[in-house]
Amino acid sequence: xxxxxxxxxxxxxxxxxxxxxxxxxxxxxxxxxxxxxxxxxxxxxxxxxxxxxxxxxxxxxxxxxxxxxxxxxxxxxxxxxxxxxxxxxxxxxxxxxxxxxxxxxxxxxx
Amino acid sequence: xxxxxxxxxxxxxxxxxxxxxxxxxxxxxxxxxxxxxxxxxxxxxxxxxxxxxxxxxxxxxxxxxxxxxxxxxxxxxxxxxxxxxxxxxxxxxxxxxxxxxxxxxxxxxxxxx
Numbered sequence: 001x002x003x004x005x006x007x008x009x010x011x012x013x014x015x016x017x018x019x020x021x022x023x024x025x026x027x028x029x030x031x032x033x034x035x036x037x038x039x040x041x042x043x044x045x046x047x048x049x050x051x052x053x054x055x056x057x058x059x060x061x062x063x064x065x066x067x068x069x070x071x072x073x074x075x076x077x078x079x080x081x082x083x084x085x086x087x088x089x090x091x092x093x094x095x096x097x098x099x100x101x102x103x104x105x106x107x108x109x110x
Numbered sequence: 111x112x113x114x115x116x117x118x119x120x121x122x123x124x125x126x127x128x129x130x131x132x133x134x135x136x137x138x139x140x141x142x143x144x145x146x147x148x149x150x151x152x153x154x155x156x157x158x159x160x161x162x163x164x165x166x167x168x169x170x171x172x173x174x175x176x177x178x179x180x181x182x183x184x185x186x187x188x189x190x191x192x193x194x195x196x197x198x199x200x201x202x203x204x205x206x207x208x209x210x211x212x213x214x215x216x217x218x219x220x221x222x223x
Contacts, residue, residue: 043203096166100154
């Protein structure tokens with residue numbers, strides 16, 4: 001069964017303290033690994049798509065990487081405005097849907 | 111519009127009543143998805159529409175749930191005889207044909223009392 005697991009469930013960082021969020025996936029025929037940011041009371045906001053192992057993408061303080069079994073979202077020198085829930089999702093070749101993990105709740109304190 | 115629009119943003123209904131949730135996708139997006147997000151949970155796939163093809167209904171949790179998409183644009187998700195376990199945020203997303211980068215609306219928060 002296709003599955004996406006994110007860890008940790010919650011992460012508390014001090015401003016400027018870099019860290020990484022993990023997303024491990026088991027899907028048949030991966031057709032894309034997606035990262036979204038979700039703020040309270042809002043819909044997920046698209047961040048990145050990764051398609052093949054070894055691929056990396058960056059946006060401001062965020063960098064996403066992909067291996068054959070997992071993806072990492074690296075946050076460098078985070079700021080309080082980076083506080084949000086980060087969702088990872090995999091698009092399986094056999095299905096017309098994104099399979100989401102439960103998310104990592106990130107809190108960055110000044 | 112500039113983004114995916116959902117209405118209403120909040121809906122409180124009595125157990126046993128029917129509700130309709132609306133989604134206006136981004137103009138030109140032919141793929142449309144409905145997801146459900148329960149408190150503290152990940153997004154649960156409900157249904158997928160792509161152009162004029164038959165929808166993928168594999169995620170609908172029961173026959174009380176149905177959805178339609180008129181004219182390849184606006185979609186309505188209907189829940190009949192609502193139950194308390196239907197309480198959740200219902201999210202709609204759309205994407206361009208051939209792209210899997212889905213853009214989400216703000217969601218409809220449904221509360222069944």
